[in-house]
Amino acid sequence: MKKNTPNLAASAALALMVALLLAGCASGPTVAELDALTDRIVKASFRTQGIANVERVTATDETNRACSEADASGQRLDEKKAKAIEEANFKSIQWPSDGKFVGDWRQGEAIAQNGRGLTWTDDAKMANGGNCYNCHQMDKKEISYGTIGPSLYNFGKLRGVTDVNSPEAKAMLEYTWGKVWNAKAYNACSNMPRAGHMGILTEEQVRHVVGLLLDPKSPVNQ
Structure with missing residues (x-):
């Protein structure tokens, strides 16, 4: 019978995160440090299987990155940045190729x-x-x-x-x-x-x- 074995890479990354938190409890780790550690944990813990590709978990764009950083810092995205993100995403909308908006x-x-x-x-x-x-x-x-x-x-x-x-x-x-x-x-x-x-x-x-x-x-x- 095959026994479950711990994911050593993920465990090491978690241990490093805990150590960083303890060492920097006065000010806390930076967003960049937390992002790097999270990326390591995700890559160590997830795998591609079937149509589920691990890159779907790790890949991000500027929109998600900016919002995640704002959320992690506990502060709302500033108005200028939010507007720029909305404008960029609006430009990416693909409108109906045949002009028909309403289906069944x-x-x-x-x-x-x-x-x-x-x-x-x-x-x-x-x-x-x-x-x-x-x-x-x-x-x-x-x-x-x-x-x-x-x-x-x-x-x-x-x-x-x-x-x-x-x-x-x-x-x-x-x-x-x-x-x-x-x-x-x-x-x-x-x-x-x-x-x-x-x-x-x-x-x-x-x-x-x-x-x-x-x-x-x-x-x-x-």
Whole structure:
């Protein structure tokens, strides 16, 4: 019978972190030192398996880096930096290639209620879910939903979208698409995944989720 053996590299990194914390208890380690130690622990503890690549855990961009540093320091990102991050992320939004913002709300509901995808047991050929239910309420009939994000019930109705094809709906269509595609374009350190930007959802899937949120016939707007 094979015994479980400790990950020595991870243990050593943890021991080093504890020693650093104890040695510098008066002022504490710098963000850079904590980042370096965290990177070592992650690389020592995670491995690539199936479609789950360890680089997805270790890789970061300027947006995540800046927000993580602000969070670690206990201070909010300064307004100028936040605005620059939002502008950069807004420029990265890919708008509908065919100009069509709204898809089938029924498919959007299935995507929103699906939390599968991107784990080592998942098939790369299968579409990912949006996992929206894990943070938002979308339907009054739901008895289980997350509260990290605001309720999306009546999302379109509260914003006056009664006809998705009307000129008046254009601004809300663009905002909703952009928010789903890359939430950090509107809130630099948003906890919402950048579904389109990070390749979690395809363009077609984003279109269906927008339909779920804005189509007057969707259960979201009943």
